[in-house]
Amino acid sequence: xxxxxxxxxxxxxxxxxxxxxxxxxxxxxxxxxxxxxxxxxxxxxxxxxxxxxxxxxxxxxxxxxxxxxxxxxxxxxxxxxxxxxxxxxxxxxxxxxxxxxxxxxxxxxxxxxxxxxxxxxxxxxxxxxxxxxxxxxxxxxxxxxxxxxxxxxxxxxxxxxxxxxxxxxxxxxxxxxxxxxxxxxxxxxxxxxxxxxxxxxxxxxxxxxxxxxxxxxxxxxxxxxxxxxxxxxxxxxxxxxxxxxxxxxxxxxxxxxxxxxxxxxxxxxxxxxxxxxxxxxxxxxxxxxxxxxxxxxxxxxxxxxxxxxxxxxxxxxxxxxxxxxxxxxxxxxxxxxxxxxxxxxxxxxxxxxxxxxxxxxxxxxxxxxxxxxxxxxxxxxxxxxxxxxxxxxxxxxxxxxxxxxxxxxxxxxxxx
Numbered sequence: 001x002x003x004x005x006x007x008x009x010x011x012x013x014x015x016x017x018x019x020x021x022x023x024x025x026x027x028x029x030x031x032x033x034x035x036x037x038x039x040x041x042x043x044x045x046x047x048x049x050x051x052x053x054x055x056x057x058x059x060x061x062x063x064x065x066x067x068x069x070x071x072x073x074x075x076x077x078x079x080x081x082x083x084x085x086x087x088x089x090x091x092x093x094x095x096x097x098x099x100x101x102x103x104x105x106x107x108x109x110x111x112x113x114x115x116x117x118x119x120x121x122x123x124x125x126x127x128x129x130x131x132x133x134x135x136x137x138x139x140x141x142x143x144x145x146x147x148x149x150x151x152x153x154x155x156x157x158x159x160x161x162x163x164x165x166x167x168x169x170x171x172x173x174x175x176x177x178x179x180x181x182x183x184x185x186x187x188x189x190x191x192x193x194x195x196x197x198x199x200x201x202x203x204x205x206x207x208x209x210x211x212x213x214x215x216x217x218x219x220x221x222x223x224x225x226x227x228x229x230x231x232x233x234x235x236x237x238x239x240x241x242x243x244x245x246x247x248x249x250x251x252x253x254x255x256x257x258x259x260x261x262x263x264x265x266x267x268x269x270x271x272x273x274x275x276x277x278x279x280x281x282x283x284x285x286x287x288x289x290x291x292x293x294x295x296x297x298x299x300x301x302x303x304x305x306x307x308x309x310x311x312x313x314x315x316x317x318x319x320x321x322x323x324x325x326x327x328x329x330x331x332x333x334x335x336x337x338x339x340x341x342x343x344x345x346x347x348x349x350x351x352x353x354x355x356x357x358x359x360x361x362x363x364x365x366x367x368x369x370x371x372x373x374x375x376x377x378x379x380x381x382x383x384x385x386x387x388x389x390x391x392x393x394x395x396x397x398x399x400x401x402x403x404x405x406x407x408x409x410x411x412x413x414x415x416x
Contacts, residue, residue, distance in 0.1 A: 004061050004069045007053035009230040011262045011336055012223065014052070014269040016343055019223070019335050022307035023297050031307040038208045038216040040113035046224040054227065060109045063141060067104055069231065071096045073239035078366035079383075086391035089382060090244070091399045092236050092260055093369070101372065101401030102256045103134030103219065106228035110217040111138040111146075120213035121145035125175065125200030127252065128154050128327040128374065129161030130401055131219035136168035146170040147214075149177060149203040151195030151329070157408045164405075175200040182206055182303045196319050197252075197330045202303030220253025221300050221309075221334050229259025232398065237263055240396060244277055246385055248397040250377040251281045251290060252327045254334035256400035262336075265345065279346045281337065282381045284328040284356070287320045289313055290341055290348040298332060312338040327374040349381050356380045357413045360403065372401035373409040 012019050024030050035044055046054055056064075076089040083089075094102035114122050121144060126132030132148035139146035148170050155162060155174035165172050173179055175195045176186035182202040186193050193199075201218070208214040218225055247264055249257030261279050268274040283290050293312040300306045302316050313332035320329040333341070340346040353373070360376030362383065363369065371379060378397045386395055403409065 004064050005056065005231050005234040006061070007055055008227045009234060009263050009266060010049060010052055010054060010227050011258070011266050013050065014266045015336065015339060016269065016345070017339060019339065020310035022309050024307060025304065031305065034305065035307065038205055040110065040117045040119070040215050040217070042113040042116065043110060043224050046227060047222060057109070057112065060112055063108050064231070067108075068097050070235040070239075071232070073236055076367055079363060082362060082366045083383060083386045085387065087386040087389050088392070088394045089386065090240055090394070090396045092232055092396070093399050094232065094256070095369065095372070095399060095402030099130065099134045099137050100405060101130040101134065102229060102232060102259060102398070103131045104137060105231055105259065106219075106225045106255065107131070107134035107138040109228055111135065111142050111144055114215040114217060115142055115144050117215060118213070119144065119215040121147060122215050122217050123147040123204040123207045124149070124217050124219060125197055125204050126150045126219065127197050127329055128372070128406070129158050129165065130327055130372070132165050132170070132172065133161055135217065136165040136170035139170065140168045147204070147207060148172045149175040149200040149207070151175055151197060151200055153194040155195070158405065160405045173203075175203050177203060180206040194319070194321075196302060198300070198302035198316050198318070201301035202305055205301065205305045206303070220255040220330070221332065223334065223336055225255050226258035226262065226334055226336060229255045230262050232256070232259035233261060233263035236260060236396065242394050243274060244396040245389065245393045246278045246280060246395045248280045248282060248378050248381050248385070248395065250328060250374050250400065251283045251333060251337070252330045252374065253332070254337040256398050257281050258334065258337060260396070260398040265340065280349060280381055280385065281341065281346050282349045282351065282377045284377060285350045285352045287314065287318070287329050287331060288350045289331060289333050291350045293332070295338060295342055300332060309335050310338070311335050312341060327372075328377065351377050351380050354413070357409060359383055361410070361413055369399070370403040370410065371399055372403045373406055375400045376403075
């Protein structure tokens with residue numbers, strides 16, 4: 001039985017170029033100084049650490065094990081037969097965790113560090129609700145209050161996730177909401193605003209600034225979030241029986257893709273194997289920052305409360321259309337992932353929602369697991385790539401979550 005990793009892996013040490021540092025805007029209050037007021041101090045230390053391996057606290061490891069780490073690595077034999085050309089497909093199943101996704105891997109340490117800082121509650125954003133649910137679970141286990149701002153389109157369509165977050169004790173607001181300046185302004189400008197992750201981030205930060213004993217914790221994009229997720233790839237390295245030719249993951253901000261691939265990419269960059277391995281990041285055409293975005297400094301949130309980071313971005317004011325794969329509806333990608341794409345180390349692909357969900361149905365019927373709509377984008381790429389690869393090729397992908405709480409996504413495609 002594979003053990004839970006003792007460390008998180010920091011890819012910044014192995015990148016071919018240094019990560020561009022965060023930057024304050026040319027006018028107004030320092031956003032970098034603001035981070036010290038809103039975020040747990042240890043997370044900021046991890047964001048800029050020069051360590052390759054950051055020790056995982058024993059308390060966090062214990063919760064990881066209670067929740068079900070290590071997660072299983074499985075062979076998708078049914079999908080292989082469906083593809084029919086002798087390509088082998090493995091997947092890391094993060095949907096085995098209680099929240100149904102990979103998000104607990106960073107929710108647990110972030111809530112833990114907030115409590116260590118003396119916080120009484122944490123506030124965050126969520127799209128499809130997987131991150132919000134993970135924060136709700138972590139907060140309940142650790143003993144702290146959670147407040148979640150959920151993009152309005154998902155709040156209205158994914159009522160089960162809202163109910164489960166509240167079951168764990170969280171307070172959930174649709175974003176744009178009526179409890180922050182940014183939400184109120186957005187509704188005034190557009191009464192039918194569907195919400196966006198960028199706006200929800202601004203609302204969560206504004207909420208933190210309104211009271212004492214609150215900390216903001218993010219679901220993706222920042223480097224420490226991606227680092228926490230590398231427990232996925234470290235486990236996969238010891239679980240997979242053969243070297244993959246292709247490693248695939250979907251991308252919202254970059255955390256689940258990085259979680260699986262970064263330990264493999266790091267080994268390749270250090271010359272420790274995986275010379276033949278390709279890495280493919282798959283996004284939604286609803287938010288195509290990797291394939292159509294500009295590489296520039298931009299705000300991670302719509303309100304411009306966080307420091308500017310250099311990333312592939314569609315612009316922080318971009319409002320993506322409503323999508324069942326709401327976890328992919330983000331305007332930018334993490335700085336390290338953006339750099340890896342720019343350097344040609346990571347390939348990119350964008351799919352329409354309909355094509356992704358069709359692949360999700362094929363996976364459900366061949367493997368017995370209904371994948372999250374976000375994960376279905378990765379599955380679409382796996383199927384398309386496998387059909388072009390020679391017999392005996394090996395693909396590994398991250399099944400970042402199950403879709404049992406996404407009936408709204410599958411009701412139109414599953415009956416076909």
